[in-house]
Amino acid sequence: MRAGRQGDARPTRLVGSCAPRRPGDPPVRLVNARAVAGVIVLGALTTVLDTTIVNVALNPLAREFDVPLTTIQWIASGYTLALAAVIPATAWAMGRFGSRRLYLMAMGLFTIGSGLAGLAWNAESLIGFRVLQGLGGGMVMPVGMAIIIRVAAQEGRQGAMMSLLGLPILVGPVAGPVLGGWLVDEISWRWMFFINLPIGLLTVVLARRILPPDAPRPGRRLDVPGLLMLSPGLAAVIYGLTRASEGTDGLGSPTSFLPVVAGIALVTGFVVRALTVDEPLLDLRLLRRRPLAVGAVTSLLFVTGYFGSMLLAPMYYQDVRDTSVLVSGLLCAPLGLAAGTMMQVAGRLIDRVPPRLIVLPGVLLAATGLAAFAAQAGPDTPYLRLGIALAVTGTGVGMVMMPNIAAATRAISAADAPAASTLLNITSQVAGAIGPAMISMVLAGQLSASSRAGDPAALAGGYQHTYVWGVLVMAAAALPALLISGRPPEPVAGDGPVDRPVDVRSREVADK
Incomplete structure (x- = not known):
């Protein structure tokens, strides 16, 4: 076993499974933690984009296949349901096949489904291929998160690694509608799916070369x-x-x-x-650990308010301000840019300062920015003022999303990483469904009343009243955030530069 740094008697923790080495095991090789994170981010970005990129194409697809909008809606809903159905089995599957092998299988299935979706000949075939995509895509994020938890634990830089993984979650809702609108308008709806082929194949190739192999643990029954x-x-x-x-x-x-x-x-x-x-199937006893339980509740409330509210901004720009789909996506870009930038800063700070001092102010800042946008969302408000409010919201979001998960998983062992990542992904998936559904129901009632008034100001008022619900739910996340640890992170053996290669023994680990 490789020793720790000079003067540190503690052994460097190695990344891998707890099983002993056996004849025929892969040889020990060096793995760069940032390279591992880069592969996981590439795969996650592809799958997250796919949840939002088709939303702008529902009307064109309904015309293309000559079916009602309620039928074509299942192109999006079927993908979401497949994600929800496959995530619970992910923790068991990681033990049965190994994290690296399962990641390759998931990305391969998602890529095949993407190619078939681009070749769809009617609405029914497209919905079926979208379900196939979801079955693969649903496993990509929890498996990738488990791999990053295991690799980042050796470095003691969970925050920095999680901040990279959080980029697709923030970029997807902003970039998806813009990219989808451009592809549909300028090329063809089929390229919304064909674009995944080169990225998916590249991810599979890089994953085979870079991700650390781990031993399956098939002893646990499904x-x-x-x-x-x-x-x-x-x-x-x-x-x-x-x-x-x-x-x-x-x-x-x-x-x-x-x-x-x-x-x-x-x-x-x-x-x-x-x-x-x-x-x-899923060890809920892990929630007895306060950091994980607090992080899950904080994520549930914050993600519900955030993803629900993010539906409103593009619709407000299109309905009230009469912008195109592409322009509405660009006007929402300040949120994603601010969130992605701040996430990188916060991800590094959370490895040095008490997590509560980052996550709690982030919740309050995000709710304040969202409230400022809602208060100004009139028919003639200057776009600059609205963009500043979105940037403030994004800054708060970047301080909450992945820093909260990093704080929640810091004490999770390599053996518990699959179950913990699956729990957190189920929480996010449920919140991502509750938020938009809640906001859509409120908005439908508000727009029904404002459309009868026939006044642009009344229409804008409908959006403003709907935003209140998102602000309240997002702000409620401050209550569990108060319970996040107020102590600085404890140093971890093997702490060092993130770019330093890590000695990964594929079947042996000193984390016992």
């Missing part, structure tokens, strides 16, 4: 009853919320209310089972 409760339960909740956001009755409609109730019942049954069996 909790089939738990899987049959959690995956359909999450899918039913998201399906019901999606239907509620599409209709005029909201959750009052049986087609939305009943799936939500059934989904909640299934998820509740899973929780009871997970707390009583020895080998559950």
